[in-house]
Structure formats: C-alpha cells, structure tokens
Amino acid sequence: MAEAHQAVGFRPSLTSDGAEVELSAPVLQEIYLSGLRSWKRHLSRFWNDFLTGVFPASPLSWLFLFSAIQLAWFLQLDPSLGLMEKIKELLPDWGGQHHGLRGVLAAALFASCLWGALIFTLHVALRLLLSYHGWLLEPHGAMSSPTKTWLALVRIFSGRHPMLFSYQRSLPRQPVPSVQDTVRKYLESVRPVLSDEDFDWTAVLAQEFLRLQASLLQWYLRLKSWWASNYVSDWWEEFVYLRSRNPLMVNSNYYMMAARAGNAVHALLLYRHRLNRQEIPPTLLMGMRPLCSAQYEKIFNTTRIPGVQKDYIRHLHDSQHVAVFHRGRFFRVGTHSRNSLLSPRALEQQFQRILDDPSPACPHEEHLAALTAAPRGTWAQVRTSLKTQAAEALEAVEGAAFFVSLDAEPAGLTREDPAASLDAYAHALLAGRGHDRWFDKSFTLIVFSNGKLGLSVEHSWADCPISGHMWEFTLATECFQLGYSTDGHCKGHPDPTLPQPQRLQWDLPDQIHSSISLALRGAKILSENVDCHVFPFSLFGKSFIRRCHLSSDSFIQIALQLAHFRDPQCLALFRVAVDKHQALLKAAMSGQGVDRHLFALYIVSRFLHLQSPFLTQVHSEQWQLSTSQIPVQQMHLFDVHHYPDYVSSGGGFGPADDHGYGVSYIFMGDDMVTFHISSKKSSTKTDSHRLGQHIEDALLDVASLFQAGQHFKRRFRGSGKENSRHRCGFLSRQTGASKASMTSTDF
Numbered sequence: 001m002a003e004a005h006q007a008v009g010f011r012p013s014l015t016s017d018g019a020e021v022e023l024s025a026p027v028l029q030e031i032y033l034s035g036l037r038s039w040k041r042h043l044s045r046f047w048n049d050f051l052t053g054v055f056p057a058s059p060l061s062w063l064f065l066f067s068a069i070q071l072a073w074f075l076q077l078d079p080s081l082g083l084m085e086k087i088k089e090l091l092p093d094w095g096g097q098h099h100g101l102r103g104v105l106a107a108a109l110f111a112s113c114l115w116g117a118l119i120f121t122l123h124v125a126l127r128l129l130l131s132y133h134g135w136l137l138e139p140h141g142a143m144s145s146p147t148k149t150w151l152a153l154v155r156i157f158s159g160r161h162p163m164l165f166s167y168q169r170s171l172p173r174q175p176v177p178s179v180q181d182t183v184r185k186y187l188e189s190v191r192p193v194l195s196d197e198d199f200d201w202t203a204v205l206a207q208e209f210l211r212l213q214a215s216l217l218q219w220y221l222r223l224k225s226w227w228a229s230n231y232v233s234d235w236w237e238e239f240v241y242l243r244s245r246n247p248l249m250v251n252s253n254y255y256m257m258a259a260r261a262g263n264a265v266h267a268l269l270l271y272r273h274r275l276n277r278q279e280i281p282p283t284l285l286m287g288m289r290p291l292c293s294a295q296y297e298k299i300f301n302t303t304r305i306p307g308v309q310k311d312y313i314r315h316l317h318d319s320q321h322v323a324v325f326h327r328g329r330f331f332r333v334g335t336h337s338r339n340s341l342l343s344p345r346a347l348e349q350q351f352q353r354i355l356d357d358p359s360p361a362c363p364h365e366e367h368l369a370a371l372t373a374a375p376r377g378t379w380a381q382v383r384t385s386l387k388t389q390a391a392e393a394l395e396a397v398e399g400a401a402f403f404v405s406l407d408a409e410p411a412g413l414t415r416e417d418p419a420a421s422l423d424a425y426a427h428a429l430l431a432g433r434g435h436d437r438w439f440d441k442s443f444t445l446i447v448f449s450n451g452k453l454g455l456s457v458e459h460s461w462a463d464c465p466i467s468g469h470m471w472e473f474t475l476a477t478e479c480f481q482l483g484y485s486t487d488g489h490c491k492g493h494p495d496p497t498l499p500q501p502q503r504l505q506w507d508l509p510d511q512i513h514s515s516i517s518l519a520l521r522g523a524k525i526l527s528e529n530v531d532c533h534v535f536p537f538s539l540f541g542k543s544f545i546r547r548c549h550l551s552s553d554s555f556i557q558i559a560l561q562l563a564h565f566r567d568p569q570c571l572a573l574f575r576v577a578v579d580k581h582q583a584l585l586k587a588a589m590s591g592q593g594v595d596r597h598l599f600a601l602y603i604v605s606r607f608l609h610l611q612s613p614f615l616t617q618v619h620s621e622q623w624q625l626s627t628s629q630i631p632v633q634q635m636h637l638f639d640v641h642h643y644p645d646y647v648s649s650g651g652g653f654g655p656a657d658d659h660g661y662g663v664s665y666i667f668m669g670d671d672m673v674t675f676h677i678s679s680k681k682s683s684t685k686t687d688s689h690r691l692g693q694h695i696e697d698a699l700l701d702v703a704s705l706f707q708a709g710q711h712f713k714r715r716f717r718g719s720g721k722e723n724s725r726h727r728c729g730f731l732s733r734q735t736g737a738s739k740a741s742m743t744s745t746d747f
Contacts, residue, residue, distance in 0.1 A: 027220055027607035034234050035227035055166035056126075056159025057119050066111040073107060084110050126157045126170040130289065133590035154288050163278035167290035174230040175591040176221050179214045182597045185587075186618065189594065202617065209614035217604045217612075221597075232600045239603060241304075241460035242311040248304070248439040248458060249373035249431055249523060250530055250654035263482035263490055264445060264453060265322065265351075265404065266344040267474040269335055272300045272401065274473075276318075283465075283633065285589075295462035299470055302442035302461055303398040306380040313461055316399060323400035323504075325436060326354050327408055328366025330504040332396045337498070344482055345492035350501050354406065357503075364513050365506050367520045370435035374519035382515045386508070393504040403441040405432070412452030419535065423688075426532040426652055426676060429454040434523025443467060455651070464651070464664075465631055472634045530654060533677040533688035536668070537699060539712050543670035548706045553629055554581040556665055556673065559702050563694035564625050564661070574705055624660035628653070632667065652676025659683045661691055673699075 072079050087106040135147045159166075183206050191199055225231040244251070274280050275296060283291045301316040324331040333350050335342055342350075371379050371386075386394055397403070411428045414421040429446060437444045437456050444456040457467045485491050508516075545552045558577045587593055602615045630650040650666030655678050662678040675695055679686035703712045 027604060030235075030607060031220065031224040031227055034224055037234060038228040038230070055162055056122055056157065057115065062111060062115045065115055066108060069107050069111050070104075073103070080110050122157055123170045126154070126167075127172050129154050129157060130170065131172040133586075135286070135289075136586040136590050151286075151288055158288070158290075162282055162290070164275065164280045164282055164293050164296060165278055167282055168293060171229075171290065171292055173225055174232065176218070176225045176231055177592045177597050179218045179597070179601070180210065181592070182594050183210060183214075185584075185594045186598065189584075190621075202614075205614040205617060209612055213605065213610055213612050213615075214601075216608075217601045217610070220604045220608075221600055232596045235600060235603050236596065237313075237460060238310065240599075242307075242313070243309070245376045247373050247375055247522070247526060249434065249437070250526055263344040263478040263484075264447070264474055265335070265347050266341070266490075267477040267482065268402065268445065268470070269341055270477060271470050271473050273341070275299065280469075283469075295466045298461040299442060299466065300401050301399075304440045304442075304458055304460055305398070306376045306383055306440070308377050308380045311376060311380075311460075314398065319399055319401040321396070321400055322402055322404050323397040323438065323441075324351070324354055324404045324406060324501065325369065325438070326357075326406040328361030329357070329359065330365070330368075330393065330397065330506070332400075332502040332504060333404075334499075335401065337495070342498075343492045343495075344490035346495045346498060348490045349494045350498065351406065354501050359503070362506060362508075364508050364516050367435040367516050368506060368508070369438050370516060370520040370523045372437070372439040373434055373523040373526070374515075375522075378515065378519070382512050385512055386506075389509050390506045393506050396502075396504055397438055398440070400441070403438045403444040405436050405444055405446045407432075407436065407446060407448045409448065410450035410452070411448040412450060422534040423532050425452070425454075426534045426678075427527075427530060429456055430532060430652065430654065430678070431523075431527035431530055432456070434527045435520055457651075459653075464628065465633065468630055468651075469633050472632070476634070529681050531679045531681045531686070531688040532652065533692045534649070534652070534674065535692050535696070536649070536672055536674040537696060538672045539700070540703060541669065541671040541673050542667050544703065544712075550575075550578055551582050552667060554578040554585070555702070556629070557581050557627060559698045560625065560627055560663060560695060562702065563691060563698035568701070574702060622657045622660070624657055626653075626656040626660065626662050628664045630664055630666040649674050650676060652678055655679050655686075659685045661686060661688070663691075663695075 301319040655662040677688040
C-alpha cells in the first residue's frame with residue numbers, strides 16, 4: 001500500500017457527521033464512468049477478436065459448423081428444428097429463382113447464431129472455471145482431486161495457441177473481499193509493529209468503522225464491481241498516480257538494467273509489431289490460469305500528460321518515430337520507410353548522424369526536460385505556454401513511440417570499482433541529471449557513451465512485469481537474432497537515401513525560462529538525495545532455497561525483514577513467517593488482499609464526504625520497507641549457464657517514504673540474486689549500503705538455519721573478506737563493445 005501514499009491530491013472537504021449519508025451523485029457518477037470505460041474496452045477487444053479469430057473458436061470452426069449443417073440439410077435432416085425455414089421466410093424472395101441461395105443464406109445465418117452461442121457458452125464456462133482459487137491454497141507440491149479436475153476442464157475450454165488478449169473477455173470480475181475479513185487481516189498484519197497501546201486504539205477505530213461506515217462503503221464497491229470488471233484498478237491509476245502532484249522522477253519512475261545494447265531500438269519495435277498482432281502469448285499461472293493482459297496496451301505510443309488537478313494518459317494507436325535527446329538537443333527519428341520498419345543498420349546510421357551533429361543546444365533547450373521532473377501542477381501550467389509556442393516540437397516528443405536518451409557520459413560495471421560503478425549506474429537510470437529524460441513518456445531507452453543501456457519507466461500505465469517482459473524479448477532478440485558484423489556494426493547496409501534526423505526547434509517564451517531553472521534546481525536536489533545501491537549475492541540462489549522446500553520469494557521477503565529489523569529468528573519461527581507470507585500472497589492473488597480493498601473503501605468515503613478515522617489512519621501510515629521482485633518470465637529465451645552476459649540484472653525504484661527503503665530483487669538463474677536498494681540521503685535513519693550489508697548477513701543467517709546452508713556462512717567468514725561481491729563470478733565476464741552500434745557489456 002506504499003504507493004497509495006501518493007494519492008494526496010484527492011482532498012474533498014469532510015462533514016463532521018458522516019454516519020448518515022444518502023446516495024451520493026458524485027460516487028454514482030464515478031461508478032458509472034468506471035463501467036463505461038470497462039465496457040468500451042470490452043467492445044474494442046470483441047471487434048479485435050472477431051477480426052483475428054474468436055478464441056477459443058476460430059473462423060475455421062464456423063466453416064466446419066456451416067458445412068455440417070449443409071450436409072444435414074442435403075440428407076433431408078433439419079438440425080435447426082424449423083428455424084432455418086423461418087429464416088428463409090424472412091429473406092427477400094428475389095422472384096423465386098434463387099431458392100437455393102436463400103437456403104444457403106439461411107444456413108449461414110443459423111450457423112453464425114449457433115456458433116456465437118457456442119462461443120458465448122465457452123466464455124461463460126471458462127469464466128466460471130477461472131473463478132476457482134482453491135489451487136492457490138493447496139500445499140506446495142500437492143494437488144487435490146478437485147484441482148486436478150479443474151485443470152483438466154480449463155485445458156478443455158482454453159483452446160490452443162492463445163493470443164495476448166484472447167482470455168480478456170473470459171476473465172472473472174475482481175471480487176470484493178468481505179470487509180470484516182479485510183479489517184481482521186489488517187489488524188493481524190500491524191500487530192507485530194505496534195505497541196500494545198497503539199494496537200488497542202487501532203482496534204477500537206476498526207470496530208467503530210465496521211459498526212458505522214463499513215456497510216455503506218462496501219455497498220458502493222459491490223455496485224461498482226458488478227458494473228465494471230474491476231472495482232479498484234481505474235481508481236488506483238487515477239488517485240495513486242494521475243492525481244499525485246509530486247514529481248515523476250524517483251517517485252513514479254523505475255529503472256531497468258541490461259546486458260547488451262545496439263539493436264535495442266529495432267528489437268523494441270519488433271516487440272511492438274508482435275504486440276499489435278497479438279503474437280505475444282498471455283501469461284499463464286501453472287501454465288494454465290491466464291492473467292489479465294490489459295496493461296500491455298499502453299507500452300508504446302503513450303505519454304502521461306500533466307494537468308493542474310490530475311494527469312491523464314494519452315495513448316496513440318500508432319507512431320512511426322522516436323524522440324531522441326543528445327547533448328541538450330532533441331531530434332525526431334523516423335522508424336519506418338514505405339510502411340516497413342527500418343533495418344537495425346539504418347537506425348544505427350540515424351543515431352550516428354545525431355552523435356556526429358556538432359550543432360549546439362539552443363538557450364534553455366538543454367534543460368527543458370527538467371520540467372517533466374517538476375511538480376505536476378507547475379509543469380501543467382508551463383506546458384500550456386509551451387504548447388502554444390512550440391506545438392510541433394512538443395507533439396514530436398509526446399507522440400513518439402518512446403523516448404531515447406543518448407547520454408554523453410559512460411556508465412555501467414567497471415573492473416576497477418565494481419560496487420561503486422553499479423551504484424552509479426542505477427542512479428543514472430533512476431534519476432539521470434534531472435534534465436536528460438522525458439519522464440512523461442511510458443519509457444525512455446537510455447544508451448550511455450560506452451554502449452551500456454537501460455530503461456527508465458513511468459509507472460502509472462503498467463507494473464514492472466509488463467515492461468520486464470518487453471525487456472527480456474529485447475535482450476534476447478538483440479543478442480541471438482539480430483547480432484553484429486565482425487567490425488562491430490549492426491548487420492546489413494546503411495541507407496544513404498534516408499533523410500537526416502529532424503532537429504526539433506523550440507521557440508521558448510521568456511516567461512518559462514525561470515520555470516526551467518527552478519525545475520532543474522528541484523530535479524538536481526531530488527536526484528542528489530537518492531542513495532542507490534546494487535549488489536549481486538552469489539553464494540546461493542533459487543536452487544538452495546528449493547532444497548530447503550521453501551518459496552524463493554517468501555525466503556527473500558522474510559530475509560529482508562530480518563535485515564531491516566535485525567531480530568534473530570529461529571528455524572521454526574522462520575518457517576511460520578514464510579508460511580504466513582505465502583498465505584498472504586495467495587490471498588492477494590485471488591483478489592482477497594488487504595491494501596487495494598482498504599484503498600477503495602477510502603476513496604468511496606472521500607466521495608461521500610464521510611469521515612472515517614480508521615481509514616484515515618490506515619491511509620496515513622508510513623511504510624518504511626517497500627519491496628518488489630522482478631520476475632524472469634521468458635526463461636526459454638536465455639541460457640543463464642552458458643550465456644550469463646545476456647541476462648538482465650533487473651531494476652529498481654525510489655523509496656516510498658522519506659525515511660524508508662525501496663528494495664527490488666531478481667533471481668539470476670539458480671545461484672545468484674541481485675538486489676537494488678534506494679533511500680534518501682537526507683534521512684539520518686537510512687543508508688542503502690548499510691542495508692545491503694544487513695541483507696547479505698541476513699541471507700547467510702537464514703541459510704545457516706538449514707543444515708544444507710551452514711557451510712555458506714563458514715565459507716564466507718573463512719574467506720577473510722568483508723564483502724562477497726568483490727569475488728563474484730560476473731566480474732570476469734567481459735565482451736567486446738562496438739564503436740558505432742553502442743553495444744553494452746554488462747553481466
């Protein structure tokens with residue numbers, strides 16, 4: 001729930017007595033609009049499904065059904081029980097000379113209606129099947145008879161070779177948990193971190209909330225859940241992200257690192273092509289249960305537009321250029337020629353032209369992008385003037401497929417100081433220099449002067465697994481499909497007929513010069529206040545945790561708690577904590593989590609001007625440790641044992657609290673975990689490097705609880721070295737970098 005603390009822009013006035021509240025027009029209007037947006041998405045997907053094949057059926061199945069009906073009719077059988085005769089009577093007579101044609105049309109119409117009814121039945125059956133969550137609650141490695149039956153039925157009704165959005169109309173609605181269960185789970189979760197006095201007071205507030213306000217707020221959420229497909233997602237997007245007036249830099253963006261670069265732009269555009277054609281398979285839990293794919297729609301051609309009160313997301317159907325920033329100058333680079341994608345060599349040629357361009361930046365152009373790192377209200381007001389004075393240049397940036405920053409400085413892992421270089425690399429991706437990223441874009445591809453690269457991603461349009469999936473595809477495609485020639489260039493030949501990249505001209509009015517300076521000053525302060533730390537832990541990884549018969553994610557999460565509080569745990573308590581984390585995780589996966597439900601109840605209370613001390617206290621709590629795992633979703637694309645240089649080392653995000661930490665981690669194969677830690681330098685309570693050492697100690701302490709892991713700690717201490725990352729194997733992995741294709745050499 002840490003991200004919900006950003007929802008500070010939503011502050012309607014409160015009534016002193018909120019217990020007796022009538023039906024509120026504003027909240028009903030919001031529920032109506034939520035449903036309208038949801039149904040519009042459903043209709044657009046229905047048309048897309050109709051064009052590309054109605055899953056799990058296909059146009060071929062309609063042809064088979066029509067042929068069967070025609071054959072039965074030829075054999076003087078009527079499978080329609082007289083319906084086709086009635087259809088024939090409704091068709092025009094055409095003078096009686098096209099009687100056979102009328103029969104064919106009647107059969108086609110009947111086949112279409114029957115086919116549609118069968119597809120609708122399949123969708124309803126699949127939706128009912130996917131509503132079953134019993135498989136989540138079963139012990140690891142065990143499967144009950146009902147779950148086996150469920151798996152078999154899902155396999156039957158799911159069809160074969162699904163496309164990205166094939167399951168969207170069959171996914172069940174997000175259930176609204178019981179408010180009593182949510183409050184109980186919340187009190188359970190805060191009990192260990194509150195004093196007896198504070199917990200008793202919180203429990204009193206919770207009981208008062210259940211007695212006075214809970215039923216009314218829950219009624220509105222249930223109404224919304226029946227009208228819209230998800231009772232929380234659009235409000236989460238709006239009030240957590242779009243209504244937040246905080247700068248996007250550090251607060252809303254996160255970064256991702258890579259092992260290679262070069263053909264990255266071409267590979268990203270290939271991914272977009274596959275996305276448009278729905279050739280990306282949907283994510284399936286256990287290889288069977290589909291997850292929602294809606295967030296994939298806004299990866300490309302998307303910009304978060306600032307507003308005075310709230311932002312909005314602008315998504316274009318297509319864009320055939322990227323916006324490029326280099327040494328304070330902006331360029332528009334076309335990505336297509338005669339409706340076909342430019343080759344990697346042609347794109348390299350365009351980037352090289354920008355690198356070779358000696359023209360200087362215009363006054364204030366160099367720092368213009370710092371406005372996207374300013375408070376959102378300030379940027380919205382300045383953007384109004386900018387849109388009037390430099391509409392064409394602004395549209396070229398905001399209408400681009402994505403933003404590319406060609407940094408003039410090197411970054412990435414170095415042999416001389418691996419720890420410090422990784423920390424600087426992470427900081428450069430998360431914040432940069434405050435004026436060399438267009439933070440409003442869905443993502444920025446950052447290419448450093450030595451060929452290293454990474455992503456800076458704006459958070460509101462999607463969560464990390466979506467951009468992570470795209471990045472995995474990009475790395476694998478660049479490495480194993482596109483490749484490089486022997487002289488270090490992208491394969492292929494330059495295209496001398498291509499026009500030069502278009503230099504964008506900004507006619508900046510005098511009144512915004514001071515705004516740019518203020519924005520740059522604020523961005524530098526925010527950037528300098530972020531303490532980033534990245535370290536790979538290579539003593540053990542997933543394979544050891546599996547031998548302990550534990551969930552790898554729960555293992556790391558509990559170790560992070562140990563690192564944060566340094567409370568020694570015994571093995572029995574550790575197993576209890578892991579089991580509890582697994583139970584909470586499974587509850588969240590089945591729609592029974594605490595934070596989103598409490599957040600939605602809080603939003604409804606605000607719409608109703610209903611004062612709830614309990615919800616206000618929940619919303620105002622400070623979460624000092626915000627954690628996230630970056631999943632590796634496409635293991636088939638990489639061989640981490642033979643090609644470790646090509647595996648992404650994950651990414652990170654800023655802390656959710658001024659006195660807290662942001663920690664992300666990624667399992668790199670079976671024997672390494674890489675951690676990304678961030679905190680605020682202005683805090684006297686946090687230190688990213690100190691927490692990194694505590695995480696390392698905690699992992700070794702936890703491993704030593706298991707007989708199979710006791711040798712790790714002995715080996716670590718026996719080495720006489722204070723920090724194991726100075727002897728990690730990745731330091732010896734080096735690959736050549738090209739001079740023109742900007743190839744990276746990380747990990």
